[in-house]
Amino acid sequence: MSNKIRVGIVGYGNLGKGVEMALEQNEDFELEAIFTRRNPDKLLGTSKMVHISKIEDYREKIDVMIMCGGSATDLPQQTPEIAKMFNTVDSFDTHANIPEYFNKLDDITKNSGTIGLISVGWDPGLFSLNRLLGQAVLPNGKDYTFWGKGVSQGHSDAIRRIEGVEDGVQYTVPIESAINMVRTGKNVELSSREKHERVCYIVPKEDADLEYIKNEIINMPNYFAEYNTTVNFITEEEMNKNHKGMPHGGFVIRTGVTGEGTNQRMEFSLKLDSNPEFTSSVLVAYARAVYRLHKEGQKGARTVLDIPFSYLSPKSGEELRKELL
Amino acid sequence: MSNKIRVGIVGYGNLGKGVEMALEQNEDFELEAIFTRRNPDKLLGTSKMVHISKIEDYREKIDVMIMCGGSATDLPQQTPEIAKMFNTVDSFDTHANIPEYFNKLDDITKNSGTIGLISVGWDPGLFSLNRLLGQAVLPNGKDYTFWGKGVSQGHSDAIRRIEGVEDGVQYTVPIESAINMVRTGKNVELSSREKHERVCYIVPKEDADLEYIKNEIINMPNYFAEYNTTVNFITEEEMNKNHKGMPHGGFVIRTGVTGEGTNQRMEFSLKLDSNPEFTSSVLVAYARAVYRLHKEGQKGARTVLDIPFSYLSPKSGEELRKELL
Numbered sequence: 001m002s003n004k005i006r007v008g009i010v011g012y013g014n015l016g017k018g019v020e021m022a023l024e025q026n027e028d029f030e031l032e033a034i035f036t037r038r039n040p041d042k043l044l045g046t047s048k049m050v051h052i053s054k055i056e057d058y059r060e061k062i063d064v065m066i067m068c069g070g071s072a073t074d075l076p077q078q079t080p081e082i083a084k085m086f087n088t089v090d091s092f093d094t095h096a097n098i099p100e101y102f103n104k105l106d107d108i109t110k111n112s113g114t115i116g117l118i119s120v121g122w123d124p125g126l127f128s129l130n131r132l133l134g135q136a137v138l139p140n141g142k143d144y145t146f147w148g149k150g151v152s153q154g155h156s157d158a159i160r161r162i163e164g165v166e167d168g169v170q171y172t173v174p175i176e177s178a179i180n181m182v183r184t185g186k187n188v189e190l191s192s193r194e195k196h197e198r199v200c201y202i203v204p205k206e207d208a209d210l211e212y213i214k215n216e217i218i219n220m221p222n223y224f225a226e227y228n229t230t231v232n233f234i235t236e237e238e239m240n241k242n243h244k245g246m247p248h249g250g251f252v253i254r255t256g257v258t259g260e261g262t263n264q265r266m267e268f269s270l271k272l273d274s275n276p277e278f279t280s281s282v283l284v285a286y287a288r289a290v291y292r293l294h295k296e297g298q299k300g301a302r303t304v305l306d307i308p309f310s311y312l313s314p315k316s317g318e319e320l321r322k323e324l325l
Numbered sequence: 326m327s328n329k330i331r332v333g334i335v336g337y338g339n340l341g342k343g344v345e346m347a348l349e350q351n352e353d354f355e356l357e358a359i360f361t362r363r364n365p366d367k368l369l370g371t372s373k374m375v376h377i378s379k380i381e382d383y384r385e386k387i388d389v390m391i392m393c394g395g396s397a398t399d400l401p402q403q404t405p406e407i408a409k410m411f412n413t414v415d416s417f418d419t420h421a422n423i424p425e426y427f428n429k430l431d432d433i434t435k436n437s438g439t440i441g442l443i444s445v446g447w448d449p450g451l452f453s454l455n456r457l458l459g460q461a462v463l464p465n466g467k468d469y470t471f472w473g474k475g476v477s478q479g480h481s482d483a484i485r486r487i488e489g490v491e492d493g494v495q496y497t498v499p500i501e502s503a504i505n506m507v508r509t510g511k512n513v514e515l516s517s518r519e520k521h522e523r524v525c526y527i528v529p530k531e532d533a534d535l536e537y538i539k540n541e542i543i544n545m546p547n548y549f550a551e552y553n554t555t556v557n558f559i560t561e562e563e564m565n566k567n568h569k570g571m572p573h574g575g576f577v578i579r580t581g582v583t584g585e586g587t588n589q590r591m592e593f594s595l596k597l598d599s600n601p602e603f604t605s606s607v608l609v610a611y612a613r614a615v616y617r618l619h620k621e622g623q624k625g626a627r628t629v630l631d632i633p634f635s636y637l638s639p640k641s642g643e644e645l646r647k648e649l650l
Contacts, residue, residue, distance in 0.1 A: 018583070139351055303650060312461035317630070
């Protein structure tokens, strides 16, 4: 019998594929199966594909289920069901619904004796950790989160729904001068427009009204009207060549004052060439923590804020103290 | 009776004074007393000063002792004694001796039923956390730590021992081009000389041999010979005006590859106008964790790697999930 952590992946989109690849970089894991709502026989790949209706058969065979569905509909429906049988880790990221989702999963997992670790990724996730750290260490201060440069799925979807748009992608771009102003520690107040700009690349349909498209975008309330937005029209070829990656990243900056007016600054940043692959890597590290918490006999819902970093590493406490402190 | 966390400070140097100020920014703490080896009547300040020989009288009055002595001789002698009676948090930073110090304190505190949290600060401390996080999330990668620009106490002491030196201070300066090279993610190997340079400011004694001083510095093995070093001679006035602060900071950068060659980067950095005041602020946040662990009935030695970030905040889990995730 193997000593490895036996995991399953639920959902085989960008995130599920990212987890599959991340597991290959971590020798202490064994991927038992990928669960999908599609016909598993029609999916390519070397991993074992199983229809999600059979997931119960794996009760004794899987230590942690890595949930790779979307936050809008998949996770709220799947995780509560699966958490009745398995330990889970997910990247639920609908900020406003996190408290409710946590409480629901907490009830279920306290009953089933499992661990349900939610909202793992970078925001929510590593960025949340850094906001908390900044506030705890420098209580007399202010924190700022900047996102990008990166593709926003929601904004890209919005522009693709406009009449005359064949394809489109939207980048959220943090404004460099705003980041630098924040770094000075002057506790500046910044509006949405001052923090980020939005840059769109559009492949128009033949004979589309470009002026109409542009106006629809830059005046769209909530999505674009509050920002400075640039609209670029490009060819399909250019789109496929330059805009099909999923880069992202951002900055969490905390500036504060200690003692008698001493300035201090903490900053955490990410530069990701693939947002889903990075989120997947975070999920895998936290799956290790889920396994350990369960082995200790713990149960209930958790977030990244509740997990010591030592639980993320395959190394022993002794090794970590020797090598990293 | 107060619901506040009752703390004592042991040692009243830069760090102890920093903790005293940091406590004022955190309403859930109450400073009971500052313990000193000096004559407490001769120390100025509004806090209660007590001779360290009386510390045992405070057994029921203090929840956490914040140890503010130096790592060379104070902490190895004081902490094991005080941990027999109190929960402690310290900033022990002699990297090579951390495992031994941890084991010793673990034995003592398991016996006394207290918590001994060691090596709290930024390096070791927050930088260690970021090295661990980087390795866990991006196992196929490399991490780099740069320090500075900041005053190195050890190097400053070394130059002050040279004949003809009246006063001196040494700054460790990270080399910008090296940081930028690391950020490209090319897994570069860098020598000591390529990562940092050393800049010294010296007030020479009257009639001192400047050429001799300069040669003694730049050829000093272990301290300077492996680095590019600049020596500047200045007046006492200039020294007092520009070089009596204790700025520091640095960078922990992890670059890694996910999937099929995708570059990812994580970076944590600090820019501190006062190194001791920042370390003090970290100590206070972690004193909160010590109090909570003890209240839960835990005992033994711990490091920052073992502490969930939620334990650092005065806010409840519910508040943190709502506001920070």
